Amino acid sequence: MMNAVNDANILSIKNVSKNFPGVCALSDVSLDIRKGEVHVLVGENGAGKSTLIKIICGFHPGDSGEVLLEGVHYAPETPRAAMDAGIRVVYQEFNLLSYLSVAENIFFDHLPRKGPLVDKKKLHDDTVKVLRRVGLDVDPWQPVELLGVAQMQLVEIAKAISSKCRVLILDEPTATLSPSEISRLFDIIRTEKQEGLTVIYISHHLNEIYDIGDRVTVLRNGEIVGTKSVKEIDIPQIVSMMVGRQMESEYPFMDEFKQTDIPILEVKRLRIAASPHEISFALKQGEILGIAGLVGSKRTETVRAIFGADARLGGEILLNGKMINILTPKDAVEHGICLLTEDRKSQGLILDMQLDCNISLASIDKVSKLGLIDYGEERRQAERFTASLAIKTPSVSQLVRNLSGGNQQKAVIAKWMFSDANVLIFDEPTRGIDVGAKYEIYLLMWDLLSRGKGILIVSSDLNELMGICHRIIVFSEGQVSGEVLRPEFEQERILRYAYRVS
Numbered sequence: 001m002m003n004a005v006n007d008a009n010i011l012s013i014k015n016v017s018k019n020f021p022g023v024c025a026l027s028d029v030s031l032d033i034r035k036g037e038v039h040v041l042v043g044e045n046g047a048g049k050s051t052l053i054k055i056i057c058g059f060h061p062g063d064s065g066e067v068l069l070e071g072v073h074y075a076p077e078t079p080r081a082a083m084d085a086g087i088r089v090v091y092q093e094f095n096l097l098s099y100l101s102v103a104e105n106i107f108f109d110h111l112p113r114k115g116p117l118v119d120k121k122k123l124h125d126d127t128v129k130v131l132r133r134v135g136l137d138v139d140p141w142q143p144v145e146l147l148g149v150a151q152m153q154l155v156e157i158a159k160a161i162s163s164k165c166r167v168l169i170l171d172e173p174t175a176t177l178s179p180s181e182i183s184r185l186f187d188i189i190r191t192e193k194q195e196g197l198t199v200i201y202i203s204h205h206l207n208e209i210y211d212i213g214d215r216v217t218v219l220r221n222g223e224i225v226g227t228k229s230v231k232e233i234d235i236p237q238i239v240s241m242m243v244g245r246q247m248e249s250e251y252p253f254m255d256e257f258k259q260t261d262i263p264i265l266e267v268k269r270l271r272i273a274a275s276p277h278e279i280s281f282a283l284k285q286g287e288i289l290g291i292a293g294l295v296g297s298k299r300t301e302t303v304r305a306i307f308g309a310d311a312r313l314g315g316e317i318l319l320n321g322k323m324i325n326i327l328t329p330k331d332a333v334e335h336g337i338c339l340l341t342e343d344r345k346s347q348g349l350i351l352d353m354q355l356d357c358n359i360s361l362a363s364i365d366k367v368s369k370l371g372l373i374d375y376g377e378e379r380r381q382a383e384r385f386t387a388s389l390a391i392k393t394p395s396v397s398q399l400v401r402n403l404s405g406g407n408q409q410k411a412v413i414a415k416w417m418f419s420d421a422n423v424l425i426f427d428e429p430t431r432g433i434d435v436g437a438k439y440e441i442y443l444l445m446w447d448l449l450s451r452g453k454g455i456l457i458v459s460s461d462l463n464e465l466m467g468i469c470h471r472i473i474v475f476s477e478g479q480v481s482g483e484v485l486r487p488e489f490e491q492e493r494i495l496r497y498a499y500r501v502s
Ligand SMILES: Nc1ncnc2c1ncn2[C@@H]1O[C@H](COP(=O)(O)OP(=O)(O)OP(=O)(O)O)[C@@H](O)[C@H]1O
Pocket: 020, 021, 023, 024, 025, 043, 044, 045, 046, 047, 048, 049, 050, 051, 052, 092, 392, 393, 402, 403, 404, 405, 406, 407, 432
C-alpha cells in the first residue's frame, strides 16, 4: 500500500464555537483532518485543545457550527455514540477503573459474550492480541491499579484501538512517559497509521511534532492561528504562532545572580525504602539545584522521603545547619519545606474547591486575622498569582476542576509560591505546561531566589535543568552518581552519569 495519507478529509470541523460561563473556549473554529494523517494540535494552556477534542468525542456539544465525518453530518450526543462511529480518545487524565483487570478495562464496553455470560476465554485471547499490538506484556487478569503510569497509558491505547477505531485522539499522551516509552508509543502510532488509522495528537513537547506529525495546527485563545505541513515550519515559528510574539529564549538564567555558599538544606546519609544506598547532598541559599536521572532512579522517592511523605529509614536532614526531625509532610511544612508533587490531581489540589481557596491552602495564616479567614485578602492574593502566572480563568472563584490541565498545574505552583517556604522542592513542575507559561514560572523561581530561598527541582527534561539550574546532581539507581556545575553542563556528560558509563 502507498502512503495512506491523501487529500480526503475524514473529519471536517466547520465554524465550531463553544462557551462556558465567562469563557469563550472555542470561537468559530474550522479545521480539516485528512484520512491517514497524524495531525498535531498545539497551543498554550487553556487555548481550547481539549475542548475541541471533547466535542468530537461526544463529551459535550458545541454551541454552534458543525462536524462532518467522511462528509456526513456528525454530532455525537454521548461518548458512546462517538465510539460507535469509530472515534476513540485517550484523555489527558486517566480513565481506567483501577479495581478491574486489564482485560475488563480494555473491553469494558464490548465484552465478548457467550449467551448471557462473558466469554472469558475469548476475552483473554483478544486481550493478549491487543496487548501485543501495543507491546505490553502483562497478565490480562491483573488489576489495573498494580500497573505503573506508562503501562496504564498503554492499556488506555489498547482500549482505544481494541475495537473499530478510525480516528485515534491522544491528548498529551507523553506527559507521564520516559523517553524509551515515548519512542515505543511513536512506533505504535506509525504502525497503526500504516494500517490506515488517522491520529490527532496533542502535545506541549514541540519537538515531537517532527517525530510523528504530518501537519500541525496552532490554536490560540480558542481560535485557529493556522495549519501547516510540518515540513514548512520550524519550532520558533510554531512558538510565535502559539504565544503571539517572538520568544527570545526559553530559559531566563540570571547570570549576575550568584548563589551563596551557605547550605540551606543538607541531606546526610539518607536511606529510603527498597534501596541499600545512602544519599547525601546540600542545597545552598539562592541556588536552583537540579536532580537529573532516568525514570526509576529514585528521584521522586528521595524528595518524598525528605518531605516526610515516605518513610526515611536512616540519615539526617539539616535546615540552616540545625538537625530537624521530619516524620510527616506537616512537619516539613512547619519547617518551611514544601514539595510540589508530580501528581497534581491526587496530591496537590482539591478539585471541587475554588481557585482562590486552593491557592491559600498552605498559607491560611497569611490570609487570616485573629483566626478568621479574611476572604477579601484571600481573593486579592489569588488574583495576584493568577495574573503573574497567567492562569487562564474567568475569575478566582472558578472551581479548579473547570480549569484546563496546564492551568491546574499552575494553581499548584501558586499554592507553594504563596506559602512562605524557604526550601521549595519541585517534582516535574512544568509537565503539561506551555512554553510561555514555563517562562513565567522560571521568572517566579528567580524571584524566590532573590528572597534567599533555595529550590530543588526534579525534572526529566534535561534541557530544562541545563537551562535554569546552577548545579545538577545526577541520580542512578538510588545513588548520587555525579555532580555537574553550570559552566560544565553538557547533555552527554549528565547522561553518562545517569547510565553510569565512564
Ligand atoms: N467544564 C468547563 N467549565 C468551565 N470552563 C471550562 C470547562 N472546560 C474548559 N473550560 C475552559 O475553557 C478553556 C479551554 O480549556 P481547554 O481544556 O480546552 O484547554 P487546553 O488547550 O486543553 O489547555 P491545556 O494545555 O492546559 O490542557 C479554558 O479557559 C478552560 O478553563
